[in-house]
Amino acid sequence: MTPVSIHSPHGRPPLRTVQVLGGGTAATSAHVRSLAEGLVARGVRVTVCAPTETEHTHDFTGVGAEHVHAPRSSDPGSVSALRAACADADLVHAHGLHASFRTALALGGRHTPLVVTWHDRAHAEGARAHVLRLMERRVVRAATVVLGTTSALVDRARRTGARDARLAAVALPGPRTAPRTEDPDGARLKLLAELGATGRPLLLAAGALERHRGHHTLLDATHGWRRLEPQPLVAVAGEGSLRGELQRRITDEDLPVRLVGERDDVADLLRAADLALLPSRREGRPVLAQQALHARVPLVAADTGGIPELVGDAAELVPYRNARALADAVVRLLGDPARRDELRARGARQAAGWPTEDEAVAQVLSVYDELTRPRPLP
Structure with missing residues (x-):
């Protein structure tokens, strides 16, 4: 992956993003790690808000990101931790429904652009299904852009009220360890x-x-x-x-x-x-x-x-x-x-024909560039 700086023109400071991950599946966590690595290599400041055990497994700090512990729960303490982590972010990117819901609560009243990626559809039966639909509605209305990993998820976001829903370029991250040399x-x-x-x-x-x-x-x-x-x-x-x-x-x-x-x-x-x-x-x-x-x-x-x-x-x-x-x-x-x-x-x-990790990072950077305004010098 070739590092490319994303400094703003006229000496403005680099973009600061917060990636919010509520634990999620191993695939989602691996995607966030790949994304963080690609963004850092291009000069973006990245903070990953995720449970500590997810950091231990995926080592976001190992690719140059900052890690902030963010519990999976939606209790006031968890939302407050997210609010503090996002305080000076230029843009926040949340992954998965539950992480996106907590992020929407944390950003309530702020004008920070929020990008949401839906990697899969949350599922439940009975009363819980109704709760999930309400959460989906809250998230898509708070999001500036919703990225869906499949066309069906993009369509669902639009039906639920998303202002802007697009197909995400998501790559299969490569192995983190060297291939085996044995026969x-x-x-x-x-x-x-x-x-x-x-x-x-x-x-x-x-x-x-x-x-x-x-x-x-x-x-x-x-x-x-x-x-x-x-x-x-x-x-x-x-x-x-x-x-x-x-x-x-x-x-x-x-x-x-x-x-x-x-x-x-x-x-x-x-x-x-x-x-x-x-x-x-x-x-x-x-x-x-x-x-x-x-x-x-x-x-x-x-x-x-x-x-x-x-x-x-x-x-x-x-x-x-x-x-x-x-x-x-x-x-x-x-x-x-x-x-x-x-x-x-x-x-x-x-x-x-599937997207590469470079292409996935490039798409996200394009969305970030579109949503962020020039930042004044400190």
């Missing part, structure tokens, strides 16, 4: 042995073990390929509230599935896999889908949310919650090497 074939065989998948197809799913991720549909689908020889194994990377429930099903039904917990080597697991599976709903730009296409691993995904827009014709798309369709797609692909090769080639072409 890739040896590493793959080692991982397959660890998982118990030596000599059998490995199918990889990744994501929090929560209801909307579609893991029960995935377990249902495994009945459709249990009679294959050799029998495929599904590895599920992630943790969450459904672990006990899912593990009981795996044990009681003797399913060819392993819950492998939180992993920091998902990219390696993916390279060892024959197929990637994404049965989830409400996805914006799911990291697993992006990683799979970049790694040339055939993907089977639910035809929902932002997934079709993201992958185009480079994946097998099946109806959400349709276990039979998911199973049929997996069996069909495992038996059709030519189709797998076709998806690998299409995936590489599709991924080549």
Whole structure:
């Protein structure tokens, strides 16, 4: 990434931005880190307001940003901390609905431009769903610009009352560590042995073990390929509230599935896999889908949310919650090497058209420049 200064003309001080992150998903946090790194490299002063544990994981200060602890809650203390952090900001950029809602409260009455990025749609049932709609309305009316990571999110922001809603350029951040130098074939065989998948197809799913991720549909689908020889194994990377429930099903039904917990080597697991599976709903730009296409691993995904827009014709798309369709797609692909090769080639072409980290930073800087006025000399 080539550093480019964004000093204002006539010696004015550099832009000062505050990025607000309420914890968020790992993908959202990684995006904010990438954005902070790119902005700092271009001479922008960046403060990241996020929970301390998120700073420990993503190291915003390591790329030159300042970190301010901001709890996830919307209590008065949290809002006051945000208000103080944003006091002398030229522009504030909040990521996700909950962080954006707290930021809107903190900026109430100020004329500081507020940019909001919606990375995914918040979801709830019953009374909680009504609360989320009210929060969405409050946020889009406070925001100067809403950036949505999918066309559906942009449309939703406009329907909710956004004055200015645009499609965000969001990139898949590159790895923070150097690539491994060991023999890739040896590493793959080692991982397959660890998982118990030596000599059998490995199918990889990744994501929090929560209801909307579609893991029960995935377990249902495994009945459709249990009679294959050799029998495929599904590895599920992630943790969450459904672990006990899912593990009981795996044990009681003797399913060819392993819950492998939180992993920091998902990219390696993916390279060892024959197929990637994404049965989830409400996805914006799911990291697993992006990683799979970049790694040339055939993907089977639910035809929902932002997934079709993201992958185009480079994946097998099946109806959400349709276990039979998911199973049929997996069996069909495992038996059709030519189709797998076709998806690998299409995936590489599709991924080549996605925004880069540089392009994502450039878009954000363009929005910032548009919204900020010249600042007087101190």
